[in-house]
Structures are given as C-alpha cells and as structure tokens.
Amino acid sequence: MAESKREIDYSVYLVTGRDLLPPGKDYLESLEESLRGGVTIVQIREKTTETGEFLEVARRSQALCRKFNVPILINDRLDIALAIGADGVHIGQTDMPIAVAKALLPPGAIIGMTCNTPAHVAQAVKDGADYVGVGPVFATQTKNVASPMLGVRGLQDILAPLEGTNVKAVAIAGIKYTNALQCLYGAVRPSGLGLDGLAVVSDIVASHEPEAAARKLATVVHAFKSTIPHIFSLSQHPYTSQYIKENAAQLFPAIRRHGPLVQQITNTVVTTQSANATLALGASPIMANAPQEMADISKAIGGLLINFGTIQSLDGMIEAGKHANINRKPVVFDPVGVGASQYRRSSANSLLNTWQATVIKGNAGELAAIANSQEVRAKGVDSVGQGFKNPALFVRDLARRERCIVVLSGKTDYVSDGTTVVSLNNGHPLLGDITGSGCMLGTCIAIFCAAASMEATPEDGKLVSGDMFIAAIGGVLALTLASEKAAARDDVKGSGTFLPALIDELGKLSPEEVVALANVEVVSV
Numbered sequence: 001m002a003e004s005k006r007e008i009d010y011s012v013y014l015v016t017g018r019d020l021l022p023p024g025k026d027y028l029e030s031l032e033e034s035l036r037g038g039v040t041i042v043q044i045r046e047k048t049t050e051t052g053e054f055l056e057v058a059r060r061s062q063a064l065c066r067k068f069n070v071p072i073l074i075n076d077r078l079d080i081a082l083a084i085g086a087d088g089v090h091i092g093q094t095d096m097p098i099a100v101a102k103a104l105l106p107p108g109a110i111i112g113m114t115c116n117t118p119a120h121v122a123q124a125v126k127d128g129a130d131y132v133g134v135g136p137v138f139a140t141q142t143k144n145v146a147s148p149m150l151g152v153r154g155l156q157d158i159l160a161p162l163e164g165t166n167v168k169a170v171a172i173a174g175i176k177y178t179n180a181l182q183c184l185y186g187a188v189r190p191s192g193l194g195l196d197g198l199a200v201v202s203d204i205v206a207s208h209e210p211e212a213a214a215r216k217l218a219t220v221v222h223a224f225k226s227t228i229p230h231i232f233s234l235s236q237h238p239y240t241s242q243y244i245k246e247n248a249a250q251l252f253p254a255i256r257r258h259g260p261l262v263q264q265i266t267n268t269v270v271t272t273q274s275a276n277a278t279l280a281l282g283a284s285p286i287m288a289n290a291p292q293e294m295a296d297i298s299k300a301i302g303g304l305l306i307n308f309g310t311i312q313s314l315d316g317m318i319e320a321g322k323h324a325n326i327n328r329k330p331v332v333f334d335p336v337g338v339g340a341s342q343y344r345r346s347s348a349n350s351l352l353n354t355w356q357a358t359v360i361k362g363n364a365g366e367l368a369a370i371a372n373s374q375e376v377r378a379k380g381v382d383s384v385g386q387g388f389k390n391p392a393l394f395v396r397d398l399a400r401r402e403r404c405i406v407v408l409s410g411k412t413d414y415v416s417d418g419t420t421v422v423s424l425n426n427g428h429p430l431l432g433d434i435t436g437s438g439c440m441l442g443t444c445i446a447i448f449c450a451a452a453s454m455e456a457t458p459e460d461g462k463l464v465s466g467d468m469f470i471a472a473i474g475g476v477l478a479l480t481l482a483s484e485k486a487a488a489r490d491d492v493k494g495s496g497t498f499l500p501a502l503i504d505e506l507g508k509l510s511p512e513e514v515v516a517l518a519n520v521e522v523v524s525v
C-alpha cells in the first residue's frame with residue numbers, strides 16, 4: 001500500500017458488481033473498457049464470493065487498475081485489501097469500525113465509509129475517514145437499501161459536517177448519466193461545498209458499452225466540477241442595469257425567431273389565458289399533464305413550466321421535470337399556494353428532490369413556505385401583509401440554497417441568481433385585480449428561458465445553457481411593461497377589459513421600448 005496519501009480523483013467512482021454484467025460480457029473486459037472510458041477510482045464489491053475467488057478477482061482487477069494508474073479499494077474485507085496491497089478499503093456502517101481498520105492498515109491507506117445521515121458523516125469525520133459515500137440518493141436495484149432515500153435535496157444536509165474539513169464525498173445509489181448533473185447541482189451547499197464525485201454501479205457495469213458509459217459520465221462530472229464557482233451566476237458578466245435591460249430586450253425578438261414550444265403543466269383556473277399569452281409573445285403552448293407522455297414531449301420543447309395551482313397529476317410533474325433535466329431544458333417552478341396545505345408542501349419537496357429547477361418563482365407567501373420561513377403568511381394562493389423585511393437578502397439566500405434563479409413577485413419584483421439581486425419596478429395595480437397574473441408571469445419566464453437556452457450553445461457541465469438570470473428578468477419585464485401599456489388604454493375600464501388588452505400588448509413590445517421603459521436596479525445586499 002502507498003506510504004503517504006496520494007491525491008485521489010473521486011470524480012467517476014466505479015463500484016463493481018459482477019452479477020450485473022450483461023449476458024456474454026466478461027468481467028475483466030468490462031472493467032478494462034470502463035477504465036479506458038475514464039473511471040478514476042474502483043471499489044471491488046463482492047458480497048457473497050468465497051475468499052479464494054475474491055482474492056483472485058481483486059488481484060486481476062488491481063493489475064488492470066495499475067495499467068491505468070487508477071486506485072483500487074476493497075469493499076469491507078480488510079484481509080483481501082492487505083493481501084493484495086490495495087490502495088484502501090470502503091466500509092459500511094455495520095462493518096469494522098474505522099479506528100480498527102486504521103490500526104490494521106498501513107499508513108496512507110484510504111478509508112471510506114458509507115453514510116446515510118449527517119450524524120454518520122460527523123462520526124466518520126471524527127474517526128478520520130478519508131471520504132464518505134453518501135446515499136441512498138435514489139431508489140436502486142443493486143443493493144437492498146434499508147435506509148430512507150436522501151433525495152437530491154437531502155445531499156446538501158448530509159454534507160454539512162464536511163464544512164471546513166478535507167474529507168471528500170461521493171454520492172451513491174441510483175446514480176446514472178441521466179441524473180448525474182441533478183445530483184451534482186443538488187448537493188452544492190450555500191458555501192459552495194459539493195460532491196467530489198459520483199459512485200455508479202449499473203450505469204457502467206450493466207452496459208454493453210462500458211467505455212462509452214464511463215466516458216459520458218466522466219465528461220459530465222469533470223465539466224461540472226470546472227463550473228462550480230460559477231454555479232449561481234450563469235453568466236460571469238458583472239451585471240449592470242443597462243446590460244440587463246439591453247440583453248433582456250434582445251430576447252423579445254429571439255422568442256419570435258425561435259418560436260419555442262413551451263410545455264405548461266398549469267392550473268385549471270388560468271390554462272386558457274396562459275396559452276394565449278404564450279401565443280401573443282410568439283411562442284407555442286402545449287398543456288400536457290399525463291406522466292406517460294412526458295418522455296416524448298420533453299424532446300420537442302424549448303422549456304417547461306410547472307405550476308401547481310391545482311395539482312392534477314403529481315406524477316406528471318415529477319416525470320416532466322425529470323425529462324427536462326435529462327434533455328437539458330429549463331424548468332420554471334411556480335409553487336402556487338404551497339403553504340395552503342400539507343399536501344402542497346410535501347409535493348413541492350418531492351418535486352425539488354427529483355429534479356433541479358432553473359427558476360423558482362412565487363409571491364412572498366409562497367417563497368416563504370418554500371424557504372421554511374415564518375416571516376410572511378399566505379391566504380390560499382395570495383400573500384398577506386407587508387412581505388419580507390429584506391426581500392433582496394431573502395431572494396439571494398433562497399437562490400443559493402436552491403441553486404437556481406429566484407423570482408419574488410409583488411409590487412416590486414426581485415430576481416437573484418445567488419450573487420446579484422435586481423429589483424424591478426414596473427407593473428400596474430390592475431395585475432393584482434385579475435386572477436392568475438402570477439401564473440402568467442411564470443409562463444412568460446418559461447418562454448424567455450426557452451428562448452435564451454435556444455440561443456445558447458449547449459455546454460457539457462450545465463443543466464441548462466444560456467443566461468437564465470437575464471431570461472427570468474425578461475419574463476418579468478414582458479408582463480409588467482405590457483400591463484402598464486394595457487392599463488393606459490382608453491378601452492380598458494377595469495379588470496375585465498384589462499386582461500384581453502394585456503394579452504394584446506404582450507405581443508407588441510419592441511426591444512427599444514423595453515430598454516426605455518424598464519425600471520431595473522441592481523441592489524446591493
């Protein structure tokens with residue numbers, strides 16, 4: 001074993017599973033191909049194999065790993081690790097304690113531990129583990145998992161004890177190329193601490209083409225790791241009011257150029273007006289709720305809105321977001337009335353645990369409920385009271401926690417990417433007199449996000465390419481500027497005549513008008 005600790009790259013952590021090999025695929029052939037594809041560390045897991053055979057498998061695996069200069073760890077069996085001189089061991093909660101393993105293994109050996117709770121992680125840190133394997137993130141068939149699933153959101157909490165330590169973390173269970181970016185995004189804590197890698201089994205081992213499977217995963221993990229510092233600022237431009245106005249204004253003609261198809265799972269109150277608003281802006285709506293059709297629809301769309309004003313199919317919302325993440329399409333989440341019932345609260349949690357939102361948009365009452373804040377109360381779908389004492393700080397912190405753009409609607413709208421906060425002071429009180437103006441706002445934001453991502457070149461490490469901060473602001477400006485123009489019309493006598501005028505005006509805004517009329521301020525927090 002190595003005398004001093006080598007620098008380990010945990011990015012693509014392969015856990016072997018010979019029982020999962022596809023028919024006709026040789027174990028060593030599969031391992032070599034996966035190493036060629038970019039696996040950076042290997043753990044040999046043999047749960048039921050006799051000692052002699054385990055030793056043989058470990059020896060042969062090690063010879064291959066050495067060829068690629070990739071470290072090899074042994075699951076559970078210290079005797080096997082010692083016998084072959086492995087780089088270290090991976091132990092479970094019910095296996096040998098870390099202290100005992102440390103005493104038996106030579107200095108420099110890597111010790112990793114499976115952890116299902118923050119308390120496990122804290123203990124592993126105390127005991128001197130080099131890394132923790134945290135999970136289960138998703139349901140999986142490869143292991144009989146008794147611990148409750150963490151979900152993507154749970155990853156942030158379980159990593160908390162690693163703040164300020166040098167202990168590394170990989171996530172495990174149910175991780176595949178298709179959900180890799182969700183996990184990586186989901187795990188990033190407000191401090192910027194995140195996962196060092198992803199542990200996979202079947203995504204590589206069960207593949208007929210393990211080299212290609214490993215390469216795809218490696219590309220995503222490496223690309224993500226190189227973008228971590230900029231995770232909240234999708235653009236690295238120092239935002240000024242003028243830059244924001246000009247770039248948001250350019251998205252109006254971009255929508256008309258691309259005519260994005262925007263999928264909207266929305267409530268029964270606003271469906272028609274949201275579809276008409278979509279057409280007015282130059283995009284195409286498709287209102288689709290059934291989980292069975294999400295895989296197909298997701299491939300065709302430019303963006304997705306999930307508004308849960310009247311939850312008809314939670315499964316549909318889960319599937320739609322999942323496929324949008326897989327296909328790298330922006331997802332705008334509008335948790336309408338989320339504080340109104342326990343069902344809505346738990347549904348929001350399930351959704352945010354399954355996919356990564358690009359934008360979360362809500363009024364003060366809704367966003368307070370999402371953030372578990374008692375500061376603002378709600379009455380059904382409406383926010384009551386004066387709102388947050390410091391709305392700019394609130395949106396910035398929520399954007400950091402949820403790792404996405406946050407839009408707080410109200411008389412003044414606030415938008416943040418976790419670094420910059422802007423306040424937007426356009427709009428008209430008549431927007432408060434019609435139902436579903438907030439829902440239309442979500443629709444507008446989804447359309448702008450779709451256009452902005454269609455304008456951008458896709459990048460490997462990003463769930464969505466394009467500047468979603470500017471896009472979200474563009475969506476707010478569309479609705480609020482159109483409302484000002486509609487309210488000023490002679491034919492508008494009240495909320496009844498206001499709604500059709502609003503839809504008319506949405507389709508008429510020019511980029512020049514947007515720059516001239518937009519009231520955008522960058523707020524310091």
Ligand SMILES: Nc1ncnc2c1ncn2[C@@H]1O[C@H](COP(=O)(O)OP(=O)(O)OP(=O)(O)O)[C@@H](O)[C@H]1O
Nearest residue numbers: 363409410411427428429431432435436437438439
């Ligand atoms: N008094 C007002 N003056 C100017 N603009 C307003 C006013 N009230 C709301 N708005 C605008 O209306 C849009 C919707 O925001 P609001 O916070 O009212 O949504 P909401 O409460 O979710 O609405 P709903 O529940 O009806 O869908 C925002 O862009 C906001 O700027």
Ligand SMILES: Cc1ncsc1CCO
Nearest residue numbers: 267269309310336381436
């Ligand atoms: C009134 C209402 N109830 C559920 S959704 C909705 C539309 C405005 O949010």
